Amino acid sequence: MQLRTVANLPIIEVFMTAPSPRQAYYQLWIEKAGNTFRVFKESGIGFGATPMHRQTLYFETLEDALEIFKKRIYRKTNRKKGRIYNIQYYRCQKPIELQ
Numbered sequence: 001m002q003l004r005t006v007a008n009l010p011i012i013e014v015f016m017t018a019p020s021p022r023q024a025y026y027q028l029w030i031e032k033a034g035n036t037f038r039v040f041k042e043s044g045i046g047f048g049a050t051p052m053h054r055q056t057l058y059f060e061t062l063e064d065a066l067e068i069f070k071k072r073i074y075r076k077t078n079r080k081k082g083r084i085y086n087i088q089y090y091r092c093q094k095p096i097e098l099q
Contacts, residue, residue: 011037011062012069012092016076016085023047026076026085030065037065041072 013029022045031038037059044052059065076085 009093010091012066012090014069014073014090015088016073017088018083018085020045020083024083024085028069028072030062030069032062036060037062039065039068 010029010031014027016026018024018026024043024045025047026043027041029040031040039057039059041055041057042051042053044050057065057068059068073087076083077087078084
């Protein structure tokens with residue numbers, strides 16, 4: 001999990017886990033960086049362990065970043081097969097509808 005300073009507190013953040021013996025987790029958050037918005041994704045197994053995968057996507061508008069953010073959450077929580085994640089916590093600076 002990345003350390004954050006006050007200057008880069010997330011605009012929106014969600015942490016999800018999948019019921020599995022290895023404690024799979026998936027975390028997403030959006031930060032503002034200058035004139036762009038960044039969507040960060042981390043996933044792995046075992047809480048507190050080093051993430052197995054990290055990805056950062058850059059967008060010019062918050063709306064574009066939120067669109068990807070919402071799609072990722074939907075794909076992880078509404079599956080027919082594979083790991084189905086449950087939202088453990090969700091926080092944001094302003095109320096934003098996820099679905």
